[in-house]
Amino acid sequence: MSGRAQRRRAWLALSRSQMLALVLCAGLTALGVRAFTLALRGGAERGEAAASVSAMTRADIVDRNGLVLATLAPTYALTARPAEIWGVGETAGALITALPRLQRPDLERRLVSARKQVYLLRGMTPAERDRVFSLGLAGISFVEEARRFYPQANLAAHVLGSAGVDLIGQSGMERGFDASLRAPGVDKLETSIDLRMQYALEVELAGAVARAGALGGAGVLLDGQTGEVLALASNPSFDANRPPGPSSDLRKNRAVSERYEMGSTMKPFTIAMALDLGVASPDEYFNVVPPYFVSGVEIREAHPLSGPVDLRAILSKSSNIGAAQLALRVGAARQHKYFALLGLEEACAIELPGSAQPNLGPDDQALTVAIRGYGHAMSMSLVALAGAYTAFVNAGEVVSPTLRLHVPGDGIVKHRAFSAQSANIVLDYMRSTVLSGTGQKAKLAHIAIAGKTGTAEKFEAGGYDHARMLSSFAAIFPAEAPRYVLLLALDEPRPVDGGATGGVVAAPSAARVVTRIAPFLGLGLGGSGLGNAGESARTAGGVEL
Amino acid sequence: MTLAATLSGIETRARGLERSLITATSLLVAIGFVLALAASPVAAARTSIDGVFELAIRHAWAVLLAGVTLCVLSLVSPRMVRRVCVALFLIGLPLLLAVLVFGGEIKGAQRWIHIGGVSLQPSELLKPAVVVLSAWMLSEKTAEPRFPGYSAMALIALPVLGLLFTQPDFGQTALLCTTLVAMLFLAGAPMWWMGLALAIGTAGGGAAYAIYPHVRARFDGFLDPDKGGGQVGKALQTISSGGVFGRGPGEGTLKMSLPDAHADFVYAVAAEEFGLLLSLGLPLLYGWIAWRGLTLTQSASTPFAKLAAGGLISLFVLQAAIHVAVNVGSIPAKGMTLPLVSYGGSSMLGSAITLGLILALLRRETRMEAIHG
Numbered sequence: 001m002s003g004r005a006q007r008r009r010a011w012l013a014l015s016r017s018q019m020l021a022l023v024l025c026a027g028l029t030a031l032g033v034r035a036f037t038l039a040l041r042g043g044a045e046r047g048e049a050a051a052s053v054s055a056m057t058r059a060d061i062v063d064r065n066g067l068v069l070a071t072l073a074p075t076y077a078l079t080a081r082p083a084e085i086w087g088v089g090e091t092a093g094a095l096i097t098a099l100p101r102l103q104r105p106d107l108e109r110r111l112v113s114a115r116k117q118v119y120l121l122r123g124m125t126p127a128e129r130d131r132v133f134s135l136g137l138a139g140i141s142f143v144e145e146a147r148r149f150y151p152q153a154n155l156a157a158h159v160l161g162s163a164g165v166d167l168i169g170q171s172g173m174e175r176g177f178d179a180s181l182r183a184p185g186v187d188k189l190e191t192s193i194d195l196r197m198q199y200a201l202e203v204e205l206a207g208a209v210a211r212a213g214a215l216g217g218a219g220v221l222l223d224g225q226t227g228e229v230l231a232l233a234s235n236p237s238f239d240a241n242r243p244p245g246p247s248s249d250l251r252k253n254r255a256v257s258e259r260y261e262m263g264s265t266m267k268p269f270t271i272a273m274a275l276d277l278g279v280a281s282p283d284e285y286f287n288v289v290p291p292y293f294v295s296g297v298e299i300r301e302a303h304p305l306s307g308p309v310d311l312r313a314i315l316s317k318s319s320n321i322g323a324a325q326l327a328l329r330v331g332a333a334r335q336h337k338y339f340a341l342l343g344l345e346e347a348c349a350i351e352l353p354g355s356a357q358p359n360l361g362p363d364d365q366a367l368t369v370a371i372r373g374y375g376h377a378m379s380m381s382l383v384a385l386a387g388a389y390t391a392f393v394n395a396g397e398v399v400s401p402t403l404r405l406h407v408p409g410d411g412i413v414k415h416r417a418f419s420a421q422s423a424n425i426v427l428d429y430m431r432s433t434v435l436s437g438t439g440q441k442a443k444l445a446h447i448a449i450a451g452k453t454g455t456a457e458k459f460e461a462g463g464y465d466h467a468r469m470l471s472s473f474a475a476i477f478p479a480e481a482p483r484y485v486l487l488l489a490l491d492e493p494r495p496v497d498g499g500a501t502g503g504v505v506a507a508p509s510a511a512r513v514v515t516r517i518a519p520f521l522g523l524g525l526g527g528s529g530l531g532n533a534g535e536s537a538r539t540a541g542g543v544e545l
Numbered sequence: 546m547t548l549a550a551t552l553s554g555i556e557t558r559a560r561g562l563e564r565s566l567i568t569a570t571s572l573l574v575a576i577g578f579v580l581a582l583a584a585s586p587v588a589a590a591r592t593s594i595d596g597v598f599e600l601a602i603r604h605a606w607a608v609l610l611a612g613v614t615l616c617v618l619s620l621v622s623p624r625m626v627r628r629v630c631v632a633l634f635l636i637g638l639p640l641l642l643a644v645l646v647f648g649g650e651i652k653g654a655q656r657w658i659h660i661g662g663v664s665l666q667p668s669e670l671l672k673p674a675v676v677v678l679s680a681w682m683l684s685e686k687t688a689e690p691r692f693p694g695y696s697a698m699a700l701i702a703l704p705v706l707g708l709l710f711t712q713p714d715f716g717q718t719a720l721l722c723t724t725l726v727a728m729l730f731l732a733g734a735p736m737w738w739m740g741l742a743l744a745i746g747t748a749g750g751g752a753a754y755a756i757y758p759h760v761r762a763r764f765d766g767f768l769d770p771d772k773g774g775g776q777v778g779k780a781l782q783t784i785s786s787g788g789v790f791g792r793g794p795g796e797g798t799l800k801m802s803l804p805d806a807h808a809d810f811v812y813a814v815a816a817e818e819f820g821l822l823l824s825l826g827l828p829l830l831y832g833w834i835a836w837r838g839l840t841l842t843q844s845a846s847t848p849f850a851k852l853a854a855g856g857l858i859s860l861f862v863l864q865a866a867i868h869v870a871v872n873v874g875s876i877p878a879k880g881m882t883l884p885l886v887s888y889g890g891s892s893m894l895g896s897a898i899t900l901g902l903i904l905a906l907l908r909r910e911t912r913m914e915a916i917h918g
Contacts, residue, residue: 016731017855021839024862028828034873035816035824038784
């Protein structure tokens with residue numbers, strides 16, 4: 001090979017090593033640039049990483065006045081690395097001194113676990129963490145965890161529900177509004193609940209349940225014009241921060257997820273149907289003297305009336321025979337049509353999980369239709385019934401109950417169930433019910449309440465049980481300019497002076513609730529002449545005076 | 546030869562060592578040790594190692610062994626370089642074969658062999674040997690064009706590549722292939738060979754994807770690192786969470802969830818804890834070794850020294866580049882260590898051998914010797 005060719009080869013090879021060096025350096029430079037870009041987007045990535053590690057976020061739930069119902073609070077989990085524990089007995093003793101709720105046998109068992117890291121306790125407060133921290137124990141450490149905290153504890157526990165350790169809504173509004181609560185950038189969810197009214201309702205409900213020795217009770221307070229749920233209570237209640245087990249009876253939301261045969265609180269609808277269809281008139285008189293049979297079965301009366309009565313009396317004196325006659329005139333098909341318009345043919349669309357499906361009875365035979373006329377042979381949730389009552393607030397138009405805060409100016413979906421005339425006539429009859437009928441214990445001097453009592457014998461296997469009842473009172477106030485619907489029901493009250501009927505056990509409590517919340521609704525204090533409102537009303541007035 | 550003469554010879558050789566490469570090497574080892582200290586407690590907690598600094602202590606032993614190896618090798622003559630590599634090849638190839646038969650399986654591949662309580666990854670020792678022997682064969686062809694250099698090189702490389710592929714260790718296979726292609730390039734092979742190599746590489750990758758589930762999983766994870774939440778996704782988070790200045794030594798948190806933080810993802814850990822200082826500093830050091838080393842090969846005028854040094858530098862820097870590229874999510878995940886920095890005795894020893902041989906081949910007096918000889 002010639003020297004020239006060799007030189008040429010050498011030159012080529014030399015330039016190739018430089019080229020290789022360039023390629024390698026270019027590659028490394030590109031990687032450096034990539035690392036640089038990654039480092040610069042560090043802020044955003046850090047945020048994401050943080051979110052995935054601990055800072056699970058969830059919007060607060062606030063009431064209509066901005067008071068916090070549910071929020072996130074930092075809590076700490078107590079963890080241990082058994083391998084680093086010096087003395088198990090000593091460590092356990094010190095921990096129990098600082099945190100008495102720890103159980104010694106369980107604690108010691110965990111401290112000798114073969115696992116690398118064990119959880120000893122979750123949900124410690126910062127103060128509890130500090131107490132343990134100051135013990136300076138080896139092998140003990142803390143993991144920060146965001147936890148749902150309900151500052152109002154027992155108040156509105158059912159409607160709030162719960163979000164688990166992973167901060168995913170499990171029940172109540174926490175589940176119903178889960179998507180909104182988890183949406184990025186949302187820091188609070190404004191609900192229709194008014195904490196003051198929630199408190200009044202819960203206190204009075206608890207009092208009524210206690211006085212009547214009932215299994216429990218429930219209450220719903222609606223702004224009938226907007227459908228907003230101002231208060232929704234179920235008794236017995238629990239501390240939302242320590243929810244009972246999923247199968248516990250305490251968790252039962254009697255206002256939403258249970259369905260009841262409502263009894264006479266359904267009668268206003270039967271009368272409104274009859275008026276609306278023109279199959280009965282206010283001038284007409286009905287023979288409601290027992291006995292009265294439908295398909296060979298006697299329709300029973302709690303308080304038999306004598307002589308012919310008009311529609312007003314059928315409602316205010318709560319005549320089953322009258323309601324049955326009217327229901328038969330309405331007929332099965334039209335009865336169903338009205339129930340559908342009233343939202344009683346399907347589960348109430350409130351934003352809570354487990355809203356109960358109604359049960360509209362076994363068949364559409366004449367007897368069933370007649371019985372439905374006074375609220376039996378069909379069952380529904382209390383909140384659904386409260387929604388139906390908005391027909392009497394809005395001159396025949398129905399609004400569906402909602403827990404979302406209504407922003408002024410936003411449209412409200414209403415649909416007509418009855419003519420304004422029919423609805424207003426029935427509202428007037430309901431006022432008579434309070435003034436002179438079965439609901440007199442709901443009479444207040446300063447606020448005109450219209451209402452209807454209900455005392456439904458519970459249907460158990462085989463038939464109706466005369467001793468076990470659902471006693472309720474549905475109120476609309478103020479009667480002269482109707483706006484609010486309050487429905488209160490007691491589950492199996494025991495007879496107290498005068499009985500266990502809705503008029504005796506539920507109506508007075510409903511009136512007390514109205515008295516308590518009236519000032520917040522701009523309906524006045526009622527300082528003089530408290531009617532039947534009772535002790536708590538006087539106290540409320542007295543404080544202000 | 547008297548002792549004095551020997552010492553004097555050693556001194557001459559030591560004086561001839563390329564200082565800038567020694568500095569870069571020392572820096573890399575120091576960085577690796579600091580990172581091992583930081584990663585150690587986490588790794589100890591994650592695996593069943595006892596003792597918080599056990600990992601760092603093991604790393605220190607590996608560094609010591611590597612340091613001695615590097616120092617000794619950097620002083621040998623080019624002729625000795627070949628002998629050492631023949632020896633490594635003759636020891637390493639049977640060991641690699643033995644791995645297939647007796648080796649332990651780690652994360653879906655058999656790569657390790659256990660001898661007297663020490664785990665050894667023979668491929669780490671074989672790589673520099675294959676490179677040097679290939680350089681030898683290619684350089685023979687430069688001197689005597691009728692020598693079947695390419696065939697001889699293939700004879701040496703193919704068994705190793707075949708065994709690596711069978712393990713299967715596609716990372717090492719790809720690394721060695723790329724290095725050999727780079728050497729062919731340095732040796733003046735026709736350019737269309739490079740194009741062919743690229744095509745074959747692509748086809749080989751496709752075949753691996755089609756045949757091996759763990760390759761497929763990693764490639765799919767690469768395509769969608771964030772969604773898959775795989776190793777690369779976590780590495781990216783780790784790097785990003787370090788930002789510009791880093792979280793500080795030992796302050797990395799995501800490395801707790803990052804697999805092999807101390808080995809295959811040490812770059813990510815470095816970037817998280819030290820920020821740009823190391824995420825740019827490390828590529829800079831390897832880049833310097835590439836640039837300075839390859840420039841020096843130009844003055845090594847025996848074709849063997851030039852090709853062997855060039856090949857070893859390519860091997861060393863390509864491995865670093867692949868490691869970084871995996872860490873920043875630029876190529877699919879491969880179990881590749883960062884030479885001299887990552888935790889791992891075999892890798893450390895292999896890197897030390899590679900760099901020791903580079904230093905030996907690029908010694909000033911070797912270059913002169915070559916010129917004079």
